Amino acid sequence: MKQNRLFLLIALLLAGGLWAYGTFFALPRLPHRRPADATSPGNRRVEKTDAEWRKLLTWSQYRVMRNRGTEWPNSSPLTHEHQAGTYVCAGCRNPLFASQTKFESGTGWPSFYKPLVPNAIYTEPDGNRTEVRCSVCDAHLGHVFEDGPEPTGLRYCMNGVAMLFRSATAR
Numbered sequence: 001m002k003q004n005r006l007f008l009l010i011a012l013l014l015a016g017g018l019w020a021y022g023t024f025f026a027l028p029r030l031p032h033r034r035p036a037d038a039t040s041p042g043n044r045r046v047e048k049t050d051a052e053w054r055k056l057l058t059w060s061q062y063r064v065m066r067n068r069g070t071e072w073p074n075s076s077p078l079t080h081e082h083q084a085g086t087y088v089c090a091g092c093r094n095p096l097f098a099s100q101t102k103f104e105s106g107t108g109w110p111s112f113y114k115p116l117v118p119n120a121i122y123t124e125p126d127g128n129r130t131e132v133r134c135s136v137c138d139a140h141l142g143h144v145f146e147d148g149p150e151p152t153g154l155r156y157c158m159n160g161v162a163m164l165f166r167s168a169t170a171r
């Protein structure tokens with residue numbers, strides 16, 4: 001009996017360690033490829049070196065946006081933000097999503113059913129998922145899934161740390 005419990009403990013620690021490694025320390029799983037046909041609003045582009053991004057972003061932003069990490073669920077105050085406004089990219093201020101398209105997905109991550117304009121973002125295959133990136137600075141933002149609400153049926157599952165909220169009422 002005692003041995004079983006010890007085995008279970010070791011298995012749990014191992015699984016937890018692997019999960020933490022994949023979530024927090026893993027290097028980018030895919031090389032960066034910007035699709036040749038990707039466009040951005042007003043053809044705006046922000047390109048910086050890795051060193052410049054490290055300086056500009058916080059550690060958590062850098063880990064998610066430039067290293068394709070995923071924030072801890074429910075860690076972002078934006079997950080349950082419901083004021084009227086716009087969500088912009090934390091790296092380049094590109095307007096990404098409108099509050100009107102935000103919904104409670106129950107996942108612990110800010111979720112939207114469509115981007116503000118179609119070319120605010122672009123997508124790339126990421127294993128069995130579809131990655132979402134900022135079309136202006138190529139930052140990793142999250143993933144899009146096909147189990148969202150009407151009218152699109154899409155769920156843009158975003159990392160709150162990759163976005164800033166601009167309230168419509170604030171001056």
Ligand SMILES: [Zn+2]
Binds near residue numbers: 135
């Ligand atoms: Zn951006």
